[in-house]
Amino acid sequence: MLRVEALAAAYGQSQALSDVGLDVAAGEVVTLLGRNGMGKTTTVRAIMGLLGSVGGRVTGGDIRFGSAALIGQPPHAIARRGIGLVPEGRQIFPSLSVEENLVATARPGRWGLDAVYGLFPRLRERRGNSGRNLSGGEQQMLAIGRALMTDPRLLILDEATEGLAPLIRAEIWSVLGQLKSEGQAILLIDKNLSAVMRLADRHVIIERGRTVWTGDSAALASAPELREQYLHV
Ligand code: ATP
Numbered sequence: 403m404l405r406v407e408a409l410a411a412a413y414g415q416s417q418a419l420s421d422v423g424l425d426v427a428a429g430e431v432v433t434l435l436g437r438n439g440m441g442k443t444t445t446v447r448a449i450m451g452l453l454g455s456v457g458g459r460v461t462g463g464d465i466r467f468g469s470a471a472l473i474g475q476p477p478h479a480i481a482r483r484g485i486g487l488v489p490e491g492r493q494i495f496p497s498l499s500v501e502e503n504l505v506a507t508a509r510p511g512r513w514g515l516d517a518v519y520g521l522f523p524r525l526r527e528r529r530g531n532s533g534r535n536l537s538g539g540e541q542q543m544l545a546i547g548r549a550l551m552t553d554p555r556l557l558i559l560d561e562a563t564e565g566l567a568p569l570i571r572a573e574i575w576s577v578l579g580q581l582k583s584e585g586q587a588i589l590l591i592d593k594n595l596s597a598v599m600r601l602a603d604r605h606v607i608i609e610r611g612r613t614v615w616t617g618d619s620a621a622l623a624s625a626p627e628l629r630e631q632y633l634h635v
Contacts, residue, residue: 403428403587404449404485404556409463410611411441411448418444418458421612424589426556431578431588433598436608437634442591443490445608446560449589450487451477467556481507486554490561490591492545496534500525503533503544504551511553518547521577539570546577557581558589563597575601595635599623607632 409422419441426432434442447453448460449472465472472480481487494503504518504525519526522543528536536544542562549557559578563571575597582588582601592598598605599619607615609632622628629635 403430403468404589405464405466406445406449407464407466409445409448409465410461411444411453411458412461413444413456413458417461417611419448419611422463422608423613424606424616426587426589428555428587429585430604431582431590431602433590433592433602433605434608435591435595435598435605435633437632440608441611442608443560444611446487446489446558446589446591448473449480449558450485451475451480481552482509484553484555486549486552486557488542488545488549488557488559488562490564492541494533494536494541494544494548497532499530499532500536500540500544501529504547507548508551509553513550513553515551518550521550521580522547522573539566539573542566542570542574546574550581554586556587556589560591561593562590563592563594571597595629595633 404426406422406424409419411419422445434445436442449465453459460473467483467485470483495506504515524540525543525547528540563574578601590598599622602619604616604618605622606613614632615628
């Protein structure tokens with residue numbers, strides 16, 4: 403479904419990515435792992451066509467979604483092809499209500515307001531509140547709900563549980579598990595290794611802008627030296 407090959411990207415003179423490769427098949431959950439600053443968010447920005455807006459650019463490689471080549475396409479065109487992003491820092495619209503946030507970028511498909519409220523009952527209770535009045539956890543639920551409302555074939559989450567209270571984290575992991583069981587393909591960046599090892603089918607480790615390892619949870623679990631070398635855990 404998604405295939406990233408030999409991806410290279412730079413911010414000005416600084417080469418952030420030099421050789422990133424990863425695949426996500428339909429229905430698969432894949433994590434992108436690596437220490438801070440190794441290029442995970444840059445990889446996500448390249449996939450979504452967002453590098454230009456933060457002063458970066460793709461300098462090589464290929465990104466395919468189905469048969470479509472994504473490099474050079476604008477973000478809205480990439481989103482319309484069926485990739486939904488839950489960005490780092492959530493980036494919900496602070497002046498819009500919960501419901502307005504959800505419908506702002508919605509497309510007809512599997513997800514409507516009732517389905518999203520079913521997944522996150524808290525959002526139904528807060529449907530009239532403006533984005534800026536939500537807790538961090540509620541904002542994160544809203545960011546996930548908003549991405550689902552675009553009816554994504556692939557959902558990408560960048561640090562979706564970062565900085566959240568344990569109970570909210572648990573709720574988000576449970577929702578991601580539910581989405582997986584319904585066949586949703588997911589590409590996930592998260593520092594909680596034990597949670598991603600339970601959820602994901604495969605993991606891709608990047609180190610200084612290149613893919614250095616890919617394998618399943620059993621392989622990662624049985625390779626403590628790998629975790630120590632590349633993840634420092
Ligand atoms: P983190 O977990 O800290 O978000 P990451 O693996 O997502 O890390 P990136 O944010 O992709 O890493 O950063 C990769 C490299 O690119 C780092 O050296 C970072 O300093 C640099 N970088 C990221 N964003 C920019 C930017 N907008 N302008 C210049 N350099 C950037």
